[in-house]
Amino acid sequence: MPKTDILIVGSGISGLFFAIKTARKRPDLSICIMTKEKANNTNTQLAQGGIAVVTNQLKDSFEQHIKDTLKSGAGLCDEEIVKMVIQQAPERLEELIELGAIFDKNKEGQWDLGLEGGHSQHRILHHKDSSGLEIEKKLLSIITQTANIELLENHQVIELNTETKRNEVNCTGAFFYDKNNNAIKYIRTRAIVLSTGGCGQLFENTTNPAIATGDGIAMAARAGVEIKDMQYMQFHPTALASGNKNPLFLISEAVRGFGAYIINDEHKRFLFKYDLRGELATRDIVSRAISIEMLETQKKHVYLDCRHLDQADFFKHFPSISAHCNAIGLYPEKDLVPIVPAAHYQCGGIKVDRNGVTTIKNLYAIGECAQTGLHGKNRLASNSLLEALVFAHQASNNIDKTIAAFIFSSKILLPKFSTVNIKNNYEPYQILKKELQKLITSFYTSDERDTHLAMLKIKMLKNEAENLIDKNEITIPFIDFSNMLTTALIIIKQCQPEKEHSY
Numbered sequence: 001m002p003k004t005d006i007l008i009v010g011s012g013i014s015g016l017f018f019a020i021k022t023a024r025k026r027p028d029l030s031i032c033i034m035t036k037e038k039a040n041n042t043n044t045q046l047a048q049g050g051i052a053v054v055t056n057q058l059k060d061s062f063e064q065h066i067k068d069t070l071k072s073g074a075g076l077c078d079e080e081i082v083k084m085v086i087q088q089a090p091e092r093l094e095e096l097i098e099l100g101a102i103f104d105k106n107k108e109g110q111w112d113l114g115l116e117g118g119h120s121q122h123r124i125l126h127h128k129d130s131s132g133l134e135i136e137k138k139l140l141s142i143i144t145q146t147a148n149i150e151l152l153e154n155h156q157v158i159e160l161n162t163e164t165k166r167n168e169v170n171c172t173g174a175f176f177y178d179k180n181n182n183a184i185k186y187i188r189t190r191a192i193v194l195s196t197g198g199c200g201q202l203f204e205n206t207t208n209p210a211i212a213t214g215d216g217i218a219m220a221a222r223a224g225v226e227i228k229d230m231q232y233m234q235f236h237p238t239a240l241a242s243g244n245k246n247p248l249f250l251i252s253e254a255v256r257g258f259g260a261y262i263i264n265d266e267h268k269r270f271l272f273k274y275d276l277r278g279e280l281a282t283r284d285i286v287s288r289a290i291s292i293e294m295l296e297t298q299k300k301h302v303y304l305d306c307r308h309l310d311q312a313d314f315f316k317h318f319p320s321i322s323a324h325c326n327a328i329g330l331y332p333e334k335d336l337v338p339i340v341p342a343a344h345y346q347c348g349g350i351k352v353d354r355n356g357v358t359t360i361k362n363l364y365a366i367g368e369c370a371q372t373g374l375h376g377k378n379r380l381a382s383n384s385l386l387e388a389l390v391f392a393h394q395a396s397n398n399i400d401k402t403i404a405a406f407i408f409s410s411k412i413l414l415p416k417f418s419t420v421n422i423k424n425n426y427e428p429y430q431i432l433k434k435e436l437q438k439l440i441t442s443f444y445t446s447d448e449r450d451t452h453l454a455m456l457k458i459k460m461l462k463n464e465a466e467n468l469i470d471k472n473e474i475t476i477p478f479i480d481f482s483n484m485l486t487t488a489l490i491i492i493k494q495c496q497p498e499k500e501h502s503y
């Protein structure tokens with residue numbers, strides 16, 4: 001029966017940064033990272049804009065970054081957490097750079113700081129328009145060279161195991177599906193770190209990749225852990241409108257920071273009607289304004305207008321975005337770029353304290369799957385990669401001190417799934433997934449939500465999914481879909497009428 005001191009679920013920025021920091025501090029501990037697909041298949045590698053850090057105390061200040069974050073979160077952030085994250089940012093950035101990540105500098109050799117919606121200052125460090133890819137690549141290259149870290153790709157964690165002793169619940173292991181060998185197995189652990197990312201795939205239009213199905217939320221909820229603020233899903237205003245494509249390609253907020261306009265079908269800028277900051281208002285405001293405009297004009301998208309910008313400079317800053325547009329016959333220097341809002345970031349999640357500890361002491365949650373108190377109702381642009389670094393650091397320091405108290409459980413669990421056939425036919429579930437996406441999108445974006453009806457429909461989808469399986473088999477797509485249903489149900493329940501959504 002395999003065992004590891006620490007199991008990390010997910011290989012995005014939070015899981016990898018946590019693993020490296022902990023492995024270096026504690027070479028005596030065995031650390032295993034399981035990730036459900038290829039290691040780089042993450043939200044992290046898609047991040048474009050960059051990471052928000054106050055680096056120039058003459059022009060900018062922690063106070064301003066704190067104020068911007070609190071304002072964006074609409075009074076629902078935890079101010080102490082906001083301060084902690086923003087004040088730690090320069091140190092965490094330094095560590096990331098020491099690990100090899102490169103960020104752009106200007107001709108004067110200073111950081112080439114980008115501006116994004118809701119920020120009162122230029123403070124976004126970036127690697128051209130592929131900051132996440134740079135970070136993911138550099139962290140992964142270190143992971144593979146670190147002796148006490150084992151990285152297992154195509155290993156999908158499907159259930160957490162808990163045991164209760166003297167009224168205290170501990171997380172003692174996890175069941176996982178080893179896709180390489182088509183087998184379900186069990187691993188014993190002393191602590192588990194969930195870094196499973198978000199749940200954008202619950203929505204019809206999303207910028208999130210296929211892995212973002214809310215697995216961490218669903219598994220934690222089944223283990224009895226508190227989940228909070230799932231009613232606050234952030235929609236990004238400028239996803240490239242491309243019909244039914246999933247995920248939608250993102251046109252970074254930094255493009256608006258660079259001076260692009262958002263215009264309607266009559267080629268008029270309309271955002272100033274909604275907020276004095278126009279294109280540079282926060283994402284919730286811009287997304288909502290675009291949706292209203294689309295509804296009023298009965299159009300399927302609005303446009304991003306980059307035609308007035310310095311094209312050489314635009315290309316230098318946004319080579320990947322330019323290349324993507326060009327590949328589909330769009331040339332931002334002369335064409336309007338059609339855009340729609342798309343589900344982008346889960347502001348709520350698994351409730352954690354300032355050390356990333358959940359309501360179970362040896363279960364941690366870091367990165368997008370966690371609700372730390374930083375984002376409130378609406379995450380400030382480029383605060384997410386930062387949050388992932390800070391909470392990975394906090395959790396790593398905490399686990400270093402607490403792990404001694406957690407020993408391996410002597411219970412050797414026989415995989416409860418071991419006697420069944422494993423099936424892997426995704427096709428019928430694709431149809432159900434589309435129905436679920438439609439349901440959650442219309443429920444979430446409606447001003448008159450019918451919670452009861454939505455819950456009933458979830459139940460019907462669950463029945464349909466269950467009808468697709470045989471008692472003696474376990475179907476991996478069923479597990480995926482069940483996680484999506486569980487997370488969807490949590491969103492619906494937490495979207496009670498008195499709680500406003502962020503769109």
Ligand SMILES: Cc1cc2nc3c(=O)[nH]c(=O)nc-3n(C[C@H](O)[C@H](O)[C@H](O)COP(=O)(O)OP(=O)(O)OC[C@H]3O[C@@H](n4cnc5c(N)ncnc54)[C@H](O)[C@@H]3O)c2cc1C
Nearest residue numbers: 010011012014036043044047049050157197367368384385
């Ligand atoms: C297009 C795009 C652009 C963005 N741009 C920015 C930006 O510029 N700045 C910024 O701050 N933020 C940005 N974000 C948000 C940011 O990228 C994410 O919030 C952040 O990268 C999340 O990191 P993470 O470590 O929490 O998880 P992720 O990077 O999402 O990784 C999750 C990992 O968990 C694994 N996983 C999930 N379920 C399981 C399971 N059951 N078993 C095993 N493994 C599992 C996945 O396979 C994956 O490896 C962007 C997001 C997107 C989608």
